[in-house]
Amino acid sequence: MTTHTSPPDATGVITTPRGSKRRPASSAQAQPRKVAGIVALYGVLGILILLPVALVVLSAFTSETPRPGNISLSNFTLSNFGTVFGPGAMRAAGNSLLVGLGGSAVALLCGGFLAFVTARTNAPARKFLYFAGLVPMFLPSFVGALAWGLLGGPNAGLLNILARDLGFAPFMNIYTLPGLIVLLGIYYAPYAFLLIHASFSLMNPDLEESARVHGATPGQVLRRVTFPLATPAILGAAILIFTLTVENFPVAQMIGSAGGLDTLPTYIFRLMNSAPSRGNEAAAVAIALVLVVLIVTALQRRVISKRTFTTVSGKGLKPAKVDLGWFRVPALILGVLYFVITAVLPIGALLFVAMHDSPYVASVIGSIQAGNLNFNAFAEVLTNPTAHKATMNSLVVSISAAVIGTVIAFIVSYVVNRTRVPGRAGLGYISMIPLAVPAIVLGLGLLWTWLLIPLPVYGTLVVMVIAFTAAQMPQGFQGASAGILQIHQDLEDSAVMHGANRIRAIWRVTVPLLRVPLTSTFLLLLMLSMRELTVPLFLFTTDTRLLSIVIFDNYENGILQSSAATSVLYCVLIFLLAWLARRFGEERQRTS
Numbered sequence: 355m356t357t358h359t360s361p362p363d364a365t366g367v368i369t370t371p372r373g374s375k376r377r378p379a380s381s382a383q384a385q386p387r388k389v390a391g392i393v394a395l396y397g398v399l400g401i402l403i404l405l406p407v408a409l410v411v412l413s414a415f416t417s418e419t420p421r422p423g424n425i426s427l428s429n430f431t432l433s434n435f436g437t438v439f440g441p442g443a444m445r446a447a448g449n450s451l452l453v454g455l456g457g458s459a460v461a462l463l464c465g466g467f468l469a470f471v472t473a474r475t476n477a478p479a480r481k482f483l484y485f486a487g488l489v490p491m492f493l494p495s496f497v498g499a500l501a502w503g504l505l506g507g508p509n510a511g512l513l514n515i516l517a518r519d520l521g522f523a524p525f526m527n528i529y530t531l532p533g534l535i536v537l538l539g540i541y542y543a544p545y546a547f548l549l550i551h552a553s554f555s556l557m558n559p560d561l562e563e564s565a566r567v568h569g570a571t572p573g574q575v576l577r578r579v580t581f582p583l584a585t586p587a588i589l590g591a592a593i594l595i596f597t598l599t600v601e602n603f604p605v606a607q608m609i610g611s612a613g614g615l616d617t618l619p620t621y622i623f624r625l626m627n628s629a630p631s632r633g634n635e636a637a638a639v640a641i642a643l644v645l646v647v648l649i650v651t652a653l654q655r656r657v658i659s660k661r662t663f664t665t666v667s668g669k670g671l672k673p674a675k676v677d678l679g680w681f682r683v684p685a686l687i688l689g690v691l692y693f694v695i696t697a698v699l700p701i702g703a704l705l706f707v708a709m710h711d712s713p714y715v716a717s718v719i720g721s722i723q724a725g726n727l728n729f730n731a732f733a734e735v736l737t738n739p740t741a742h743k744a745t746m747n748s749l750v751v752s753i754s755a756a757v758i759g760t761v762i763a764f765i766v767s768y769v770v771n772r773t774r775v776p777g778r779a780g781l782g783y784i785s786m787i788p789l790a791v792p793a794i795v796l797g798l799g800l801l802w803t804w805l806l807i808p809l810p811v812y813g814t815l816v817v818m819v820i821a822f823t824a825a826q827m828p829q830g831f832q833g834a835s836a837g838i839l840q841i842h843q844d845l846e847d848s849a850v851m852h853g854a855n856r857i858r859a860i861w862r863v864t865v866p867l868l869r870v871p872l873t874s875t876f877l878l879l880l881m882l883s884m885r886e887l888t889v890p891l892f893l894f895t896t897d898t899r900l901l902s903i904v905i906f907d908n909y910e911n912g913i914l915q916s917s918a919a920t921s922v923l924y925c926v927l928i929f930l931l932a933w934l935a936r937r938f939g940e941e942r943q944r945t946s
Contacts, residue, residue, distance in 0.1 A: 392775050395766060399784045401807070402824040406799025407791060413637035413802065420802040434638035437625075443639055446621040449610070450600050450646070453535055453617055457599035458592045460539025464692055465546030466588065473554035474580070475676045477685045486693040487547040492929050493700060494885045495541040496604035496902070497921045500909055501700030502528050502537055503608060504707050504918065512703055516718045529613030537609060538599045540696050545598070546591040553587035554580075597647050601792030603888045608909060618643045619794045619888075626798065626892065633798075640795040647790055701922070708732060708919035731919040741904065741920060745927075748901045751815055752883035755822035760876045762823065763830030764838075764868075768860070771838050785831040788824060793888035796825055801892040813895045825889045826879050833878060837871025838864075877931075884928055901927075 409420050417429045437443055468487040471477045490498070505513050506528030514524035527533065581588075603619040611620055618639060625636035678685055706718075709727040721727070735741045763785070769775060770782045788796055800821045804812045811817045848863075865872070887902040894903050901924050908917035 388773075388775050392769060392777055392781070395769060395781055396777075396784075398762065399766070399781060399827075401803070402820065403784055403787050403827065406796060406803045406824065407787065408799075409802045409806070410637045410640055410795055410799040413634050414641050417634060419631075419633035419637075420806050434634045437632075437635040438638050438642050442616065443618075443621060443642075446616040446618050446639075447642070447646075449531065449615055450617040450619075450643075452531060453538060453606070453610075454596040454600040454650075456532075456535035457538035457542060458596045460536055461543040461546045461595045461599075462550075462588065462592055464540055465543035465548075465591070466550050468543075468689060468692065469547045469551035469554060471678075471685050471689065473551050475678050475682075475685065477678055477682050477689075479686055479689075482693075483686070483689040484551075486689050486696075487551070488544055489693060490541045490696045491544045492932060493541070493697065493925055494887070494902070494928070495538070495602065496608060496887055496906065497704075497925060498541045498696070498700055499537060499605040499608040500905065500917060500921055501703045502533075503612070503909075504703045504914070505699060506533065510714055512706065512715075512718055513699075515715060519717050519719045527613075529609060531610075531613075531615055533613075534606065534609045534615065538602060538605055539595075540692070541605075542595045542598055543692075543696075545594055546588075549587045549591040549594075550584060553584040593650055596650055600646065601643065601794065603794045603891070604906060608906075618646075619792065622794055622798070623891070633802075636798065640792070640798060643792050644790065644795060647792065701925070704918045704922050707914055708922060710915070712915075731915045732923070735916060735919045735923060738916075740899070741901075743897075744899050744901045744904045747815060747818075747898060748884060751818045751822060751900065752880050754815075754819045755826070755883045756876050756879040758819065759823045759826055759830045759879045760834070760872060763827065763834040763875065764865075764872060767831055767834035767838050768864075771835055782831065782835075786828045788826075789828040793825060793886075794891070797821065797889045797892045800824065800889070804893075812893075813898065815898055817893055818890050818898060818900070821889050821893055822879075822883045822886060825886070826882050829882065830875055830879055833871060833875030834868075837868045837875075881928070881931060884931060 413419050414434055415430055415432070417431050417433075465487065468483055472480045472484045472487065477483065493501075503511075505511055506526040508514065508524065508527040508529065511524075511526060511528070513526055517524055528537065600617075601619060602617075603623060606615075606617040606620045607623065610617055616624070622636045622639050622643070625632040625639065706721075706727070708731045709729060710721060711726050711728070715721050766781050766785055770778050800817075804817050804820070811820070885902070886900075887906060890900060890903065894900065899907070901920065905917050905920050905924060908914075908920065
C-alpha cells in the first residue's frame with residue numbers, strides 16, 4: 355500500500371496522513387549547516403555593526419583608543435565622562451537640543467502643510483505641490499548648507515549684496531542658531547511630507563463624516579478628528595527628524611561652526627581632530643548622543659502605545675476633499691515659496707558662484723550686466739583628475755555597497771522571517787542598531803575597527819563599501835523584509851516538494867518574485883550611498899575621496915567656485931540616478 359505524504363512544513367518536518375511526523379533523512383545533516391549559517395551571519399553583522407559600536411563604548415571607559423596590539427580593559431577610567439559634563443559639551447548639547455526641537459517643528463510645519471494640501475484639499479496645482487514637497491531630497495543637506503552659506507552670509511551673502519544693489523540694508527545672517535534650525539528643518543521636511551501624506555491619504559472618511567453629522571464645523575473636524583488620527587505619523591516624523599537633525603554633522607559644521615556654534619556631532623569631530631586627538635573623550639560624548647536618541651525614541655513609542663489610531667478598514671473608501679475656499683491661492687503661493695527657498699535660490703546661488711570670475715562679488719546686478727559669467731569652473735571640474743577619480747570612487751562605492759547591502763539584507767531577512775533557526779530574531783535587532791547610532795559615532799567606531807582588524811582594507815575603497823553597508827543595513831533589512839512578508843511560503847515549498855533543494859527553490863522562485871522590492875531596496879541604498887558624507891569622514895584618504903568629501907573639503911578650504919560647480923554636477927548626477935531608478939522601477943512593475 356502506498357503512503358502519501360504532505361509537503362514539509364516550515365520546520366522541515368514531513369507529515370503522514372495518520373498525523374505522525376518523521377524527519378527527512380537529511381534533516382540531521384542539514385541542522386549543522388543551519389547552525390553554521392546563522393553563526394556566519396552573526397559573525398558578519400558582528401564585524402559590520404556590533405564591533406564598531408563596542409569599540410566606541412570601550413574607548414569611552416578606557417584611557418587609550420583601540421589600536422593594533424593596544425586593546426586592554428586594565429586601564430578602565432570614568433574620567434572621559436568629565437568632558438561630557440564640561441562647559442563645551444554642555445553648550446553643544448543645549449544647541450543640539452534646540453536644533454532638534456526647532457528643526458522638527460519647522461519640518462513638521464512645512465512638510466505637514468504640503469502633505470495636507472496635496473492629500474486632502476482642493477488646492478490648485480497639487481501635482482506641482484507634491485513635487486515641491488519632494489524636491490529637497492534631490493539636494494543633499496550639506497549642498498543646501500553650502501548654497502545658503504553663499505546666499506545668507508552676513509557680509510558676502512548674495513541676498514545681502516542684492517539688497518544693497520536695490521538700496522536696502524543687509525537683512526540676513528544664516529550663520530546663527532535660528533539659521534541652522536530653519537535650514538535643517540526645510541531640508542528634512544520631505545520626511546514629514548511623505549509620512550503625513552500617507553496617513554492623510556489612508557484615513558477613513560466615515561469618522562470625519564460622523565463629526566459633521568453631529569454638528570462639527572470644518573475647523574472642528576480638522577482639530578478633533580483629522581489631525582488627532584494622524585498622530586502616529588506626525589509623532590513618527592517628529593522623532594525621525596529630531597534624530598536626523600540632532601545627529602547631522604555636515605550642516606552643523608558648515609553653518610553652525612562658522613557662527614561659533616557647536617553641536618554634539620561637531621564637538622565630537624573637533625575632539626577627534628584636535629592635536630593630540632582626544633578619541634576617548636569623543637567616544638564618551640558619542641555615547642551621550644546615542645542615549646539622547648534612544649530616550650527620545652522610547653518616549654515616542656510610549657506615547658503611541660497608549661492610544662489606538664486604527665482608521666483603515668476593509669472597505670475601499672476615499673477621503674473627502676476639504677474646500678479651502680479663499681485660501682486656495684494663498685496655499686499655492688506658500689507651496690511655490692517653499693519651492694523657491696529649497697530649490698530655486700540654492701541652485702541659482704551655486705550656478706552664479708560657479709559661473710562668476712570670483713566667488714566674491716561687489717554687485718549681483720552689476721556682475722550680470724557686465725557679462726562676467728562663464729562656464730570655466732564647470733570645465734575645470736569636468737577635466738579635473740581629482741573630480742574624475744572622486745566621481746568614479748563614488749559610483750564604485752555606491753554601487754558595490756548597494757549590491758552587497760541588498761544581498762546581506764535579503765539573506766538576513768529570509769532567515770529572520772522564513773526560518774525557525776534558534777537565535778534568528780537577534781539578527782533583526784542587530785540589523786536595526788545603526789538606526790539608533792548617529793552616523794558620526796558609527797564612523798568613529800568603523801575607523802577603530804578597521805585599524806584593529808588585521809586585514810589590509812583601511813585606506814582603500816573596500817573599507818568605504820564596508821562602512822556604507824553597515825550604515826544602511828536598517829534600510830536594506832526593512833526593504834527586504836517588506837517584500838519577503840508579501841510572498842507566501844507555499845510557493846517556495848511547492849518547488850521543494852517537486853525535488854528542488856531549498857537554495858535552488860529560493861533562487862528560482864522567491865528571488866524572481868521579489869525582483870521589484872529587491873530592486874527598490876538596491877536603488878534606495880544606491881541613493882543613500884551617493885548622498886553620504888558623515889560615515890566616510892574618518893575613513894577617506896587622498897586616493898579614496900568621494901564627491902561628497904571633495905565638495906566638503908573645497909568648502910572648508912575656501913575654494914568656493916570649485917565647490918559650487920562640483921555641487922551642481924553632483925546634484926545632476928543624483929537627479930539622474932533618481933530618474934533612472936523611477937523609470938526602472940516602473941518598468942519592473944509593469945513586467946511583474
